[in-house]
Amino acid sequence: MALFLPSTLSEACELLAAHNGDGESALVPIAGGTDLYTHWPQRPSEHERDYLDLSAIEELRGVVWRKDSLTLGALATYWELIQDRTCWSALPMLVQAARQIGAVQIQTRGTWAGNIANGSPAADGVPVLMAYDAVVELISTKEGKEEREEVALADFYLGYKQMRMRPDQLIRSIRLPRRPILFQRFEKVGSRSAQAITKVGVAIARSAAGWRVVANSVAPTVCRCRTVEALLEEKVPVRSPADLAAAVDQDIAPIDDIRSTARYRRQVLARLLYFALRESCPAFE
Numbered sequence: 001m002a003l004f005l006p007s008t009l010s011e012a013c014e015l016l017a018a019h020n021g022d023g024e025s026a027l028v029p030i031a032g033g034t035d036l037y038t039h040w041p042q043r044p045s046e047h048e049r050d051y052l053d054l055s056a057i058e059e060l061r062g063v064v065w066r067k068d069s070l071t072l073g074a075l076a077t078y079w080e081l082i083q084d085r086t087c088w089s090a091l092p093m094l095v096q097a098a099r100q101i102g103a104v105q106i107q108t109r110g111t112w113a114g115n116i117a118n119g120s121p122a123a124d125g126v127p128v129l130m131a132y133d134a135v136v137e138l139i140s141t142k143e144g145k146e147e148r149e150e151v152a153l154a155d156f157y158l159g160y161k162q163m164r165m166r167p168d169q170l171i172r173s174i175r176l177p178r179r180p181i182l183f184q185r186f187e188k189v190g191s192r193s194a195q196a197i198t199k200v201g202v203a204i205a206r207s208a209a210g211w212r213v214v215a216n217s218v219a220p221t222v223c224r225c226r227t228v229e230a231l232l233e234e235k236v237p238v239r240s241p242a243d244l245a246a247a248v249d250q251d252i253a254p255i256d257d258i259r260s261t262a263r264y265r266r267q268v269l270a271r272l273l274y275f276a277l278r279e280s281c282p283a284f285e
């Protein structure tokens with residue numbers, strides 16, 4: 001196993017171009033290591049890879065608030081937003097999700113970018129970022145020239161653990177628009193109220209850009225529920241969770257696994273949506 005520790009972003013991109021430029025993931029970026037090292041040391045052979053440790057790259061740090069945006073550097077952790085008073089008022093679902101991710105040890109090491117790049121359908125940071133219309137900034141180097149690309153997080157996932165990110169690209173930052181949010185709600189259902197992997201989760205946001213309903217643990221990827229969003233835009237009367245069932249069914253593709261059944265996930269998502277929206281949505285009775 002080799003460990004590379006670049007101190008600049010351009011050095012990191014050069015290393016990725018040299019090792020991963022042919023489309024192979026020979027060199028694995030590592031940020032907090034909380035996903036990558038979950039099974040270490042029980043399954044050491046899984047970790048016999050070469051790693052690119054990002055932790056010394058100052059350019060990847062920081063949480064920057066501007067008048068109309070928030071930019072999270074790729075090394076920004078959950079803890080940084082939990083401690084950020086502006087976040088509590090401007091984009092509170094980020095704090096709510098962060099506080100329910102693992103415990104303090106994970107919150108202080110785990111990064112928002114790592115949550116995105118790990119590609120888990122159960123990721124709790126991703127639905128909230130997606131509901132706020134986050135954009136992922138990717139960076140790479142080709143023939144000595146820096147290449148930058150932006151991908152809306154809603155378009156980032158192609159399938160289970162499949163992403164619009166090449167092995168020679170790094171997430172440099174995540175940018176969220178700052179705008180008035182008329183309604184927002186984050187719900188996470190697990191087998192207990194802390195330290196639980198999500199069985200069903202949802203982030204809901206309503207702004208001038210429209211409704212965003214994003215669910216996790218109910219499909220091969222975290223997913224926008226566009227049929228439910230359309231139903232909310234059309235103000236179709238909803239009198240019970242059953243009235244949402246058909247729309248929910250169209251949007252998700254849950255499975256039976258050790259944590260719960262597909263039927264449970266469908267029913268619980270419809271109930272979460274109904275009871276969350278009943279408070280604020282005139283079409284709900």
Ligand SMILES: Cc1cc2nc3c(=O)[nH]c(=O)nc-3n(C[C@H](O)[C@H](O)[C@H](O)COP(=O)(O)OP(=O)(O)OC[C@H]3O[C@@H](n4cnc5c(N)ncnc54)[C@H](O)[C@@H]3O)c2cc1C
Pocket residue numbers: 028029030031032033034035036037038054074100101102103106109110111112113114115116117118122123124125169170171172195196197198
């Ligand atoms: C005990 C425990 C509890 C947990 N609880 C939760 C939970 O409740 N909810 C939840 O969502 N997650 C949970 N996790 C998972 C994990 O903590 C999060 O997904 C975390 O955000 C991962 O970030 P990281 O910086 O540790 O990523 P790493 O482990 O360093 O990397 C994860 C993946 O992202 C890639 N990567 C990292 N940074 C970049 C970058 N800048 N560019 C490109 N690729 C990159 C890595 O190559 C790897 O594939 C838990 C993990 C543990 C061990």
